[in-house]
Amino acid sequence: MKTIVIANQKGGCGKTTTAVNLAAALALQGRRVLLVDLDPQGHATLGFGYRPERLDWTVYEALTGRVADWRSIVLETAVGGLRLIPANILLSGAEVELAHWPGRESRLLRGLACLADRFDVCVIDCSPSLNLLTLNALVAADEVIIPVQTHYYAIEGLKQLLETIDIVHGRFNSRLRIRGVLLTFVENRTLLCQQVRQQMRDFFGDLVFKTVIHRSIRLAEAPSAGQACVTFDPSNLGSKDYFELVKEMSYEVQSR
Amino acid sequence: MKTIVIANQKGGCGKTTTAVNLAAALALQGRRVLLVDLDPQGHATLGFGYRPERLDWTVYEALTGRVADWRSIVLETAVGGLRLIPANILLSGAEVELAHWPGRESRLLRGLACLADRFDVCVIDCSPSLNLLTLNALVAADEVIIPVQTHYYAIEGLKQLLETIDIVHGRFNSRLRIRGVLLTFVENRTLLCQQVRQQMRDFFGDLVFKTVIHRSIRLAEAPSAGQACVTFDPSNLGSKDYFELVKEMSYEVQSR
Numbered sequence: 001m002k003t004i005v006i007a008n009q010k011g012g013c014g015k016t017t018t019a020v021n022l023a024a025a026l027a028l029q030g031r032r033v034l035l036v037d038l039d040p041q042g043h044a045t046l047g048f049g050y051r052p053e054r055l056d057w058t059v060y061e062a063l064t065g066r067v068a069d070w071r072s073i074v075l076e077t078a079v080g081g082l083r084l085i086p087a088n089i090l091l092s093g094a095e096v097e098l099a100h101w102p103g104r105e106s107r108l109l110r111g112l113a114c115l116a117d118r119f120d121v122c123v124i125d126c127s128p129s130l131n132l133l134t135l136n137a138l139v140a141a142d143e144v145i146i147p148v149q150t151h152y153y154a155i156e157g158l159k160q161l162l163e164t165i166d167i168v169h170g171r172f173n174s175r176l177r178i179r180g181v182l183l184t185f186v187e188n189r190t191l192l193c194q195q196v197r198q199q200m201r202d203f204f205g206d207l208v209f210k211t212v213i214h215r216s217i218r219l220a221e222a223p224s225a226g227q228a229c230v231t232f233d234p235s236n237l238g239s240k241d242y243f244e245l246v247k248e249m250s251y252e253v254q255s256r
Numbered sequence: 257m258k259t260i261v262i263a264n265q266k267g268g269c270g271k272t273t274t275a276v277n278l279a280a281a282l283a284l285q286g287r288r289v290l291l292v293d294l295d296p297q298g299h300a301t302l303g304f305g306y307r308p309e310r311l312d313w314t315v316y317e318a319l320t321g322r323v324a325d326w327r328s329i330v331l332e333t334a335v336g337g338l339r340l341i342p343a344n345i346l347l348s349g350a351e352v353e354l355a356h357w358p359g360r361e362s363r364l365l366r367g368l369a370c371l372a373d374r375f376d377v378c379v380i381d382c383s384p385s386l387n388l389l390t391l392n393a394l395v396a397a398d399e400v401i402i403p404v405q406t407h408y409y410a411i412e413g414l415k416q417l418l419e420t421i422d423i424v425h426g427r428f429n430s431r432l433r434i435r436g437v438l439l440t441f442v443e444n445r446t447l448l449c450q451q452v453r454q455q456m457r458d459f460f461g462d463l464v465f466k467t468v469i470h471r472s473i474r475l476a477e478a479p480s481a482g483q484a485c486v487t488f489d490p491s492n493l494g495s496k497d498y499f500e501l502v503k504e505m506s507y508e509v510q511s512r
């Protein structure tokens with residue numbers, strides 16, 4: 001199982017939208033995919049039509065040892081081949097609860113290990129912070145995708161995220177690598193967008209995916225139908241962008 | 257001094273943009289305004305042209321007692337009558353550092369008390385989480401403004417935010433009240449936006465400001481010039497919306 005984490009402490013840059021649609025698009029390609037919601041907001045859980053507050057067993061119970069078998073918290077989704085480990089607001093208590101546990105940063109890594117034979121890919125959605133939960137995701141990860149909105153505030157936090165990834169790579173997880181920087185909410189007609197795109201390429205070079213995710217209202221409408229946009233409206237520009245992303249990622253896998 | 261907190265744990269809903277432009281618009285009206293950046297991302301600090309990583313004294317040093325006199329961390333801005341208490345990434349250490357201090361939730365309240373005679377209004381920008389820093393802001397606050405993007409994911413976290421505000425009101429700060437829910441990124445032409453606006457009015461009634469903040473790329477461009485949009489491009493729709501908001505808030509003050 002390959003584990004891909006979607007992380008960026010900047011709020012609202014498209015982490016959940018990327019996690020949900022990438023996971024669904026990979027499943028539509030025939031892969032066995034596990035989506036893990038590691039954000040107490042539970043938006044990836046909501047995005048597949050589950051009500052977070054009604055769930056008894058979520059990633060919180062598994063991380064804190066209240067549930068021993070991680071297989072028992074895996075939920076079905078409407079997309080064949082795609083399963084979900086949900087989250088709800090109780091997860092915000094994990095930070096303090098796990099703070100003094102030995103090995104607190106690898107609880108997720110150990111939990112996912114017992115699921116590794118059942119899935120080809122695991123996608124993890126993170127909250128907008130660099131806290132113990134996001135650290136758990138980075139320790140469990142093979143790759144990180146960094147969604148970046150083409151706005152000024154979006155650029156500033158990247159240095160700090162890269163430093164954090166470097167530290168995790170050095171101290172906890174030498175497999176970890178940046179798979180790519182994904183530009184989101186792209187509107188070719190605005191100058192700001194063009195400027196930021198250029199700055200990203202200057203700063204990150206080939207790490208920036210060729211695929212960009214355009215601003216598309218359907219991406220924001222799909223969650224209210226409890227679906228990923230790639231199944232809700234597959235011919236929409238936003239969906240096509242995520243299909244393109246999967247193609248670009250798959251191509252690289254073969255060529256290595 | 258009246259203290260207004262801009263809070264919502266949903267990322268990217270326009271907290272910083274609202275804090276920066278509201279503070280500037282109030283200062284342009286002739287009030288003495290203090291803007292406090294309580295987000296380790298330091299975006300409100302960036303928004304006025306300061307480089308967070310180059311600052312020696314920020315709100316972190318004051319909250320943790322490294323600086324005794326809060327007056328020494330107040331910075332000037334290009335807007336007359338507007339001062340700033342900056343933040344940088346070190347602030348993310350405050351959470352753990354203050355965790356076991358008695359009175360940890362009122363560090364900010366006590367610090368701002370010694371500045372109260374120098375300002376009419378204090379505006380506080382929060383990070384996208386409900387942690388000890390946001391708790392400090394709510395304990396110090398007279399009023400909360402909740403920016404809400406007109407998207408599906410934006411609605412879900414509101415219940416939790418309201419519960420948190422209720423708890424703070426009950427246990428720590430009986431002055432605290434919700435000043436209003438501010439709809440942001442509004443685009444009248446999309447169905448999703450109209451639906452969410454209606455849902456907000458159904459749920460919140462008069463708590464929803466009549467003023468809405470439209471999507472306007474100038475609001476996103478202004479920070480790269482180190483300015484609030486209301487001074488960067490005062491005739492822009494985004495700026496006009498914030499001037500409207502100040503008018504709507506001022507009117508209420510008089511009519512009470």
Ligand SMILES: Nc1ncnc2c1ncn2[C@@H]1O[C@H](COP(=O)(O)OP(=O)(O)OP(=O)(O)O)[C@@H](O)[C@H]1O
Nearest residue numbers: 011012013014015016017128214215216220267407
């Ligand atoms: N390309 C896009 N075009 C239009 N809307 C989008 C796009 N991507 C995401 N959205 C919408 O913008 C909002 C923010 O996106 P999303 O919630 O995925 O970001 P996030 O980084 O997960 O936020 P948070 O930091 O709160 O976790 C959501 O309402 C989502 O539906």
Ligand SMILES: Nc1ncnc2c1ncn2[C@@H]1O[C@H](COP(=O)(O)OP(=O)(O)OP(=O)(O)O)[C@@H](O)[C@H]1O
Nearest residue numbers: 011151267268269270271272273384470471472476
């Ligand atoms: N009304 C608007 N129209 C267009 N762009 C906007 C608007 N309001 C904010 N923005 C831009 O959208 C992005 C998100 O806004 P902002 O950073 O203010 O949200 P936030 O809630 O403070 O985010 P965070 O959760 O990361 O603190 C920024 O790049 C900002 O410049």
Ligand SMILES: [Mg+2]
Nearest residue numbers: 015016039043
């Ligand atoms: Mg999210």
Ligand SMILES: [Mg+2]
Nearest residue numbers: 271272295299
């Ligand atoms: Mg902000």
